[in-house]
Amino acid sequence: MSAPQRVLVVGAGGLGSPVLRQLATSGVAHITVIDDDVVDESNLQRQTLYTGDDVGQSKIERAARVLRKLSPGLSVHTIEGRFVPGTAMALLSDHSLVVEGADNLATKFLVADAARLAGVPAVQAGAVRWAGWAFCALPDSACLRCLFEDIPRDQVETCAEAGVVGPVVGVLGGLEAALALRLLQGERPGGELWHYDALKGVIRKTFVRRRSDCPLCAGEIQDLRMERYTAACAA
Numbered sequence: 001m002s003a004p005q006r007v008l009v010v011g012a013g014g015l016g017s018p019v020l021r022q023l024a025t026s027g028v029a030h031i032t033v034i035d036d037d038v039v040d041e042s043n044l045q046r047q048t049l050y051t052g053d054d055v056g057q058s059k060i061e062r063a064a065r066v067l068r069k070l071s072p073g074l075s076v077h078t079i080e081g082r083f084v085p086g087t088a089m090a091l092l093s094d095h096s097l098v099v100e101g102a103d104n105l106a107t108k109f110l111v112a113d114a115a116r117l118a119g120v121p122a123v124q125a126g127a128v129r130w131a132g133w134a135f136c137a138l139p140d141s142a143c144l145r146c147l148f149e150d151i152p153r154d155q156v157e158t159c160a161e162a163g164v165v166g167p168v169v170g171v172l173g174g175l176e177a178a179l180a181l182r183l184l185q186g187e188r189p190g191g192e193l194w195h196y197d198a199l200k201g202v203i204r205k206t207f208v209r210r211r212s213d214c215p216l217c218a219g220e221i222q223d224l225r226m227e228r229y230t231a232a233c234a235a
């Protein structure tokens with residue numbers, strides 16, 4: 001890899017665990033990880049960075065410790081908190097790309113909007129129960145809003161409510177890491193959408209095209225107004 005690669009990882013949970021592990025051991029120079037949660041025993045089956053000893057501790061602190069052990073030369077910066085509109089742009093403009101593993105749709109849309117406005121590639125994913133998706137957006141490709149339009153206002157099962165199977169987020173986090181590494185190596189997988197269904201035994205890649213009525217791609221969304229990201233949702 002050429003220039004120093006600075007990756008922002010939003011969320012250090014079920015998706016973030018495999019993402020962080022893979023990136024830390026793949027030659028990435030710097031990782032910033034942001035999460036506001038503590039390690040919970042009920043999540044250990046899918047949050048594979050942590051052990052029973054970590055229960056009740058700050059996720060980012062424990063994650064940073066594991067990552068530094070895995071890759072002693074790695075620079076790790078931790079931010080305890082949520083990814084919010086007020087700081088999103090400054091954070092993104094300081095990174096080569098963002099990999100999102102949040103547990104709610106509001107954050108997913110915020111990451112998508114902020115990444116596009118900052119001109120930074122975004123790798124995103126979501127999973128519920130036995131299936132999920134991983135998606136790569138470049139500044140000139142389709143975005144998450146081309147895929148899902150907007151945050152559902154009435155839905156939605158969250159990952160915590162519906163539950164998600166550990167191996168499913170493991171696979172999707174691995175797919176996110178692969179997309180991120182391809183980006184860092186100069187490939188442009190923008191618009192690639194990977195589906196994984198563990199029950200059907202299917203993993204499939206499709207290509208998402210820009211929608212002409214997408215408010216983000218059409219330039220209608222020019223800022224990160226908080227009210228766009230307040231609906232409760234899923235991952």
Ligand SMILES: [Zn+2]
Pocket residue numbers: 142143144145146147210211214215216217218
């Ligand atoms: Zn779009």
